[in-house]
Amino acid sequence: MKGRDAEEKQTFIADARRAQIFEATIRTLDEIGYIRASMAQIAKRAGISAALISYHYRDKNDLMDYALMKLATDLSSSVLERTAAASGPREKLQAYIEASIAYQAENPARSTALIEIVFHARTADGMPYYKLQDDEDDPLENELRRILRLGQEQGEFGAFDLDAMASAIRGALDEYGFNVKLKARIDPIRFSQELVDLFSRAIGHR
Template structure:
């Protein structure tokens, strides 16, 4: 029998310090922009030395990647039980839409920071570092759609392509929300947009009763 070597696990203090650094990075990116997110600026935001930052993270790339990973992990922890609580595929898709939009819009600073990092933190060849994250979301939603087809709840279509379209539609609502956030001119009603998107998706995927 093998036992986990607890000495290799980060201590509570180490986890707290890493969380502090990540929170500081979020604030810098969200408030000052991606280009300002240097190790020195993150350290200053956190109220610690740059040496403390590099003790916990090898470089800025690691911080930014961990920011995105943590955000998506917490988002999925919020979404998963709401999705699984629905007994039908249509209900699960609608729960995916509403819970993702609820989580993202309830954490605006982190959302704007995450969006900035994903748009600007690229590989050397200009490709996105986060294609795998996007593909995992497509695959997860496509799995729900496939199960719904197999159970006779949904009509015939390509699950992966439709999953991608649904996720891009969520991005569209988020883009509108981000653009109009803080304005009180009636140009954006998030609740109404979520309901309209859910209604549109339901009509697009649900199998017509004979």
């Protein structure tokens, strides 16, 4: 029993330490960017030694891979929770758009960190992450396509090319994260409402 308790305590401590390192990684990427985000800089913001980070992650690439996976998972979970609670295809599409913009607005440092990793990290052979073809399906892409397909099958949406529509919606959502000037000109609530109105007309029918 004591051995099990000790093991659970060690697991709890390790999980807490990884969470601490993750949050420090986000702050570092947000403040100084990917290129300057060394293990030492991350350790400084976490208030621990770089050696302790190396105990949990082999190197910067290993840490950034974990950070990217967690950032993407947290974003997907937040959006999918909102779409699951909505009723029909049109309501789900609205929830998808609003949740995507809201997450970016409520988590600006995480959004910046995600962009920094995707556009600056490289694989072992030098391939930029943003050029990689995902081996696993993107849950957000899958959910959007499912909503659009369901709307067409149920006759609630009009005729359109699913690939083109999904790409247009994802592009508009990503633009809000990338475009600093856009975010300065229009608040997230208004922007998401504009997108909802725009794509509600684009998908047709009612």
